[in-house]
Amino acid sequence: xxxxxxxxxxxxxxxWGLNIQDTSVYSxxxxxxxxxxxxxxxxxxxxxxxxxxxxxxxASGFSRNFTACDLGLQTSSCGSQYNCLPDGIYVIKYSVSPxxxxxxxxxxxxxxxxxxxxxxKLCELELAPCxxxxxxxxxxxxxxxxxxxxxxxxxxxxxxxxxxxxxDLFNFxxxxxxxxxxxxx
Numbered sequence: 001x002x003x004x005x006x007x008x009x010x011x012x013x014x015x016w017g018l019n020i021q022d023t024s025v026y027s028x029x030x031x032x033x034x035x036x037x038x039x040x041x042x043x044x045x046x047x048x049x050x051x052x053x054x055x056x057x058x059a060s061g062f063s064r065n066f067t068a069c070d071l072g073l074q075t076s077s078c079g080s081q082y083n084c085l086p087d088g089i090y091v092i093k094y095s096v097s098p099x100x101x102x103x104x105x106x107x108x109x110x111x112x113x114x115x116x117x118x119x120x121k122l123c124e125l126e127l128a129p130c131x132x133x134x135x136x137x138x139x140x141x142x143x144x145x146x147x148x149x150x151x152x153x154x155x156x157x158x159x160x161x162x163x164x165x166x167x168d169l170f171n172f173x174x175x176x177x178x179x180x181x182x183x184x185x
Contacts, residue, residue: 001027001028001029001030002027002030002102003024003025003026003027003030003032003096003102004024004025004026005024005094005095005096005102005103005104006022006023006024006025006104007020007021007022007023007024007092007094007104007106008020008021008023009021009090009092009106009108011110011111011112011115012112013112013115013116013119014112015084015085015112015113015116016067016068016082016083016084016085017065017066017067017082017085018039018065018066018067018071018085018090018110019063019064019065019066020037020039020062020063020064020066020092021062021063021064022060022061022062022063022094024060024094024104026060032060032096033096033097034051034052034095034096034097034099035051035052035058035059035060035062035094035095035096036049036050036051036058036093036094036095036096036099037049037050037051037058037062037092037093037094038050038091038092038093038094039066039071039090039091039092040090040091040092041071041073041085041086041088041090042086042087042088042089042090042110043086043088044072046072047091047093048066048070048071048072050064050070067082067083067085068082068083068084068085069082069083071085073085073086084113085110085112086110086113087109087110087111087112087113087114087170088109088110088167089107089108089109089110089157089163089166089167090107090108090109090110091105091106091107091108092105092106092107092108093105093106106158107157107158107161107163108157108158109153109154109157109158109166109167109170111150111153111154111170114150114170114173114174114177115150117177118143118146118147118150118177121139121143121177121180122143125139125140125143127140139180142176142180143180145176146173146176146177149169149170149172149173149176150169150170150173152169153166153167153169153170153173154166156169157170
């Protein structure tokens with residue numbers, strides 16, 4: 001039996017952390033050595049690397065929250081101030097020895113800031129448990145359309161492996177959200 005590597009990267013509403021959990025199934029017949037996790041944030045060319053020598057160490061069954069400091073996106077006030085992580089595609093690779101053969105890689109589309117704006121707009125609608133008036137109904141319909149574009153963007157990136165198409169959908173959804181704030185559009 002071989003190791004079956006997998007990670008769980010839940011969507012989160014906190015803008016400061018990226019949670020990654022090891023959900024792999026490891027063989028009792030093969031030792032686990034040199035676990036390595038690499039995270040490439042959007043817009044960067046060099047991944048942050050974590051392994052069994054980093055603190056806290058990456059070991060089988062790990063569950064960890066990564067901050068902007070961990071990923072090299074923040075270099076000051078680490079531990080006392082937590083900068084927001086940007087939305088976009090994070091390329092996440094997890095491997096064990098032999099690392100060039102036993103690995104899994106994910107494209108994770110983080111949409112936390114966009115969802116925060118979406119949920120804020122839903123709250124502003126102040127919906128009641130009845131059919132809303134036409135103006136509220138139109139706004140609700142527009143918000144549901146935007147949520148559909150956000151979901152489609154995640155599916156395109158994470159399941160269809162079409163990063164550019166997914167980012168185009170994501171950017172379109174954000175543009176529609178921004179348009180809701182525009183008073184002269």
